[in-house]
Amino acid sequence: MASHGARGRSGGRPTLEEVAARAGVGRGTVSRVINGSPRVSDATRAAVEAAVAELGYVPNTAARALAANRTDAIALVVPEPETRFFSEPYFSDMLRGVGAALSDTEMQLLLIFAGSDRERQRLAQYLAAHRVDGVLLVSVHADDPLPDMLSQLEIPAVISGPRSAGETLTSVDSDNYGGARQAVEHLIGRGRRTIAHITGRLDVYGAQRRIDGYRDALREAGHEVDDLLIEPGDFSEGGGRRAMAALLERRPDLDAVFAASDVTAAGARQTLREAGRRIPDDVALVGYDDSAIARHMEPPLTSVRQPIEEMGRAMIDLLLAEVADRRPSVSRGLDRRQMVLATELVARASS
Amino acid sequence: MASHGARGRSGGRPTLEEVAARAGVGRGTVSRVINGSPRVSDATRAAVEAAVAELGYVPNTAARALAANRTDAIALVVPEPETRFFSEPYFSDMLRGVGAALSDTEMQLLLIFAGSDRERQRLAQYLAAHRVDGVLLVSVHADDPLPDMLSQLEIPAVISGPRSAGETLTSVDSDNYGGARQAVEHLIGRGRRTIAHITGRLDVYGAQRRIDGYRDALREAGHEVDDLLIEPGDFSEGGGRRAMAALLERRPDLDAVFAASDVTAAGARQTLREAGRRIPDDVALVGYDDSAIARHMEPPLTSVRQPIEEMGRAMIDLLLAEVADRRPSVSRGLDRRQMVLATELVARASS
DNA sequence: AGGTACCGTGGGAGCGCTCCCACAAGTGAT
């Protein structure tokens, strides 16, 4: 516990100036110590640190932000309604990774939801006011105007999951294509012949890549690709139920399902159960995310693990780098960074 | 879309001064318009607003914070690990209410987790730096030092669920005592004789009040209160399972269970199932919170509804009031506000 | 000895606002 010296008249917080006076040095020197500049002698540094401790000095963030033109805060923007955020483990895992990566830092994380139009408007104001140094954007749809707005405002940004193959923002993603291939190859290896796919939201690039992986894996194994076996979902449980019902109707002979998320698989499982299909005896099921849901499902769900926490960390690293060299996040020339992390199939009883 | 005039040399954002020049008025006047002061003539106001629109002016928050000594931000502090936050609907409901109440405001909401020691330390720094105007504290345990720290820093704060009957901070809570009574009276009314109670965390005041309500309801109905029928839980699902197992062992003759949360009830249900007890035939089950879980359980769970979203709103209202009159949140004399909202029993098939 | 190079340091200027005092102009009572 630092003792809190009651410097200054009004009992207010001590300022740099007061610390300087106490330590018998100038303002600039204290600033240098606070900010870890190497151009300070050891003796002076010690004296300043002592004064800081005695006075219980804490820098005034507003003053610093004004003078240095930075906020030491970044925002995690979730362009989804809050309910989605809470119901899909993807987000909480991501948040955990981000939080962990940030805990070694002075940076503060803000969580901002922008699901409704109203919220989006507030967000626009917020960004225009430059209240954060950078932005992490998760779950962005193809036509979202947010990324372009960020470029225009010259706010560093990192996106989780590029919007397209030609994404201009720095992005971090898992290997959706490869992950889907792993899933399908696994099912083929288990002797399944008629493998259906419940997709994610089609306006999410990653969902498209999973479809590509699904198709290519089948094709290369010499299977025919039947579009009747592909049914769009939306990453939600309800979507999984609906899609599964549609698939069962169209192709009652299917013997395997690859779902674009664990939550989707959970929905599919329900419908399969109600239709009297046993898992994995009649129908093998594979999900995506390897979230807590997969482990707790009955039977436990085979799933493609994305290193979501790692992705969160990677996003922070990239973002902080961009913030550090105050460079707008629009990639220039070779600078553009599209990080892709490997996935891993976790086999369980459902397949 | 406002056109963004490229004022100033470096293409930077326009300042108050530039807006003033453009509108042909003084800095002070623009400030008055921006802040909605009534002491501005209509003509001047219109001119300033036009200039603001033309230039795409957005106030610099850091400068404002420095000059006015406020941040226009409040923090929602969750002194729990993130997992808890995501797994218990209580928090997301609360967040929704808070968010809704705040959306009419200029205030920004920050979500801060302080589950680990490390996070708590960061939080302390954060608060000491006065980076927020006020704090909303949810789920506080009896021995938590946070509230006192806030008082000492003179940061307005509102707590959800007082720490004790003598809480000094402004608080908002639901009627835990009354809610528990409703639950137990309901079970008695249904003819149940041996009613067990799985409590919440005992260091949470609200959990104690529910125990009081449970006891008093039984007593007044002429039932004997048997402490063997009370088993401590911790609001979690695992806690519910464990507690239920303990109760079944001690009092296999029980015919009803009142759980301190829906999540707890879900855990209890599992254990009951595994023990071959039917719900509600053999054992009636009542939860607390009336969260989504209650509606989706099988059978649907009777539960005590707390108006959590309303509580969030109320907390914001009280907090903003305290912030507005820059008064430390330590209640003085009659000023102290302890708001209690009524609960409501929602009867479903589980009882 | 003088010159050049750095190092550590002090402090002025300025970031973009809000606050408040001063002042001009208008209003109405005396």
Next chain:
DNA sequence: ATCACTTGTGGGAGCGCTCCCACGGTACCT
């Protein structure tokens, strides 16, 4: 006509920091 007040406005001072230039001191070269 004078005074007293009100209303709207301009602009100085200052919030607490960072940035950067200038300066004295020491070290090493010629």
